Amino acid sequence: MxxxxxxxxxxxxxxxxxxxxxxxxxxxxxxxxxxxxxxxxxxxxxxxxxxxxxxxxxxxxxxxxxxxxxxxxxxxxxxxxxxxxxxxxxxxxxxxxxxxxxxxxxxxxxxxxxxxxxxxxxxxxxxxxxxxxxxxxxxxxxxxxxxxxxxxxxxxxxxxxxxxxxxxxxxxxASTLQRGSTGDAVKTLQQELNTVLGIKLTVDGIFGPSTEAAVKSFQQQYHLSVDGIVGPQTEAALKAAYAAKSGTTGKVQQAISLIQQAQSLLKEVE
Missing domain, CATH: 3.20.20.80 (Glycosidases)
Known part of the structure; x- marks a missing residue:
């Protein structure tokens, strides 16, 4: 369970x-x-x-x-x-x-x-x-x-x-991040967005308009609901994308590749 x-x-x-x-x-x-x-x-x-x-x-x-x-x-x-x-x-x-x-x-x-x-x-x-x-x-x-x-x-x-x-x-x-959030969790979010999206957000721990726009851009690219809120689904996708981009684990990249192959096969079946 x-x-x-x-x-x-x-x-x-x-x-x-x-x-x-x-x-x-x-x-x-x-x-x-x-x-x-x-x-x-x-x-x-x-x-x-x-x-x-x-x-x-x-x-x-x-x-x-x-x-x-x-x-x-x-x-x-x-x-x-x-x-x-x-x-x-x-x-x-x-x-x-x-x-x-x-x-x-x-x-x-x-x-x-x-x-x-x-x-x-x-x-x-x-x-x-x-x-x-x-x-x-x-x-x-x-x-x-x-x-x-x-x-x-x-x-x-x-x-x-x-x-x-x-x-x-x-x-x-419990600490879902959205506009107005502050602190170390926001700094981590900004660092991950910079790596994944190849952008240069200021890592200041303040979830303002620029960070919200970056979150929406990530959500759009990864086919998530585009609301600018970092909830469970967005956080999980961002962590996986960050691990793949930063090279912290080859297994993540392999998993993503396998998922993409599976999606392609499903589309062919459909």
Whole structure:
């Protein structure tokens, strides 16, 4: 087990993650991803107004747990969605994105509606359930839920496969860097950006407009979400790129080469 997905929300809700639980998960060096769910079990739940409300409310709970900006919060679609509801669900997620304050938007649901939302750029992260999916799996899923209600270490859980980085967070990521950040972590960031991009940022430990522009340039070049925020995904990509550029490890370069070859083969298959 490397990752745990848990619900945000009021402490009075039986399924909501408690602060002590979040601390225990992170202290165990597990990666934590967040879920927002109220009652998304039929088409009538989804609307512009509900999406806007969800986007604001879930961000407030995420902040209360210390979840770093730039990480994902997954919103669920928990029923057998029919195509006639796709457009209103899209509007719902567009409203979430507009109301959200710095967090990435994730979506959980079955195959068909995820395909539609992905084609319309509705979310940043995708978590598919096997339920109502007819045995199909989307090619872009970050998470795949393949089994429900099993017991692990005495706890009833659903099992998921991690297919791509799901945008979760760890204790070490509590200091997500963005404009206004200062300190040694910013100096390290500036040094790494200089090496990777071949630029000459002033290494002063101040995350200002120039550093933000460099981060966005890196994100664009490495096909990440371009928001100028150094969250888990951007940091991991930058560390790998820096190691390759600076020659600190030949294995990293070899891994990158292998990944590129695999991507090329996948494109040929497609």
């Amino acid at each position: 490397t990752h745990v997905g848990r619900y945000l929300g009021p402490a009075t809700n039986w399924k909501t993650m408690q602060q002590t639980e979040a601390q225990a998960i992170l202290a165990a060096s597990l990666n934590l991803w967040s879920i927002w769910e109220t009652n998304p079990t039929n088409a009538s739940y989804f609307s512009d107004a509900q999406g806007a409300s969800d986007g604001k409310t879930e961000a407030a709970y995420a902040q209360s747990f210390g979840q770093p900006k730039g990480t994902a919060i997954y919103h669920t679609i928990d029923y057998d969605v029919q195509p006639d509801a796709y457009s209103r669900i899209l509007e719902h997620f567009q409203a979430i994105k507009a109301a959200n304050t710095g967090y990435k938007v994730g979506v959980y649901g079955p195959y068909g509606v995820l395909q539609y939302l992905y084609q319309n750029g509705a979310a940043d992260y995708y978590w598919q359930t096997y339920a109502w999916s007819g045995g199909f799996l989307v090619s872009f899923a970050h998470l795949y839920q393949y089994q429900n209600s099993v017991t692990v270490a005495g706890i009833n859980v659903d099992r998921d496969r991690i297919l791509l980085d799901p945008g979760g967070w760890q204790q070490i990521m």
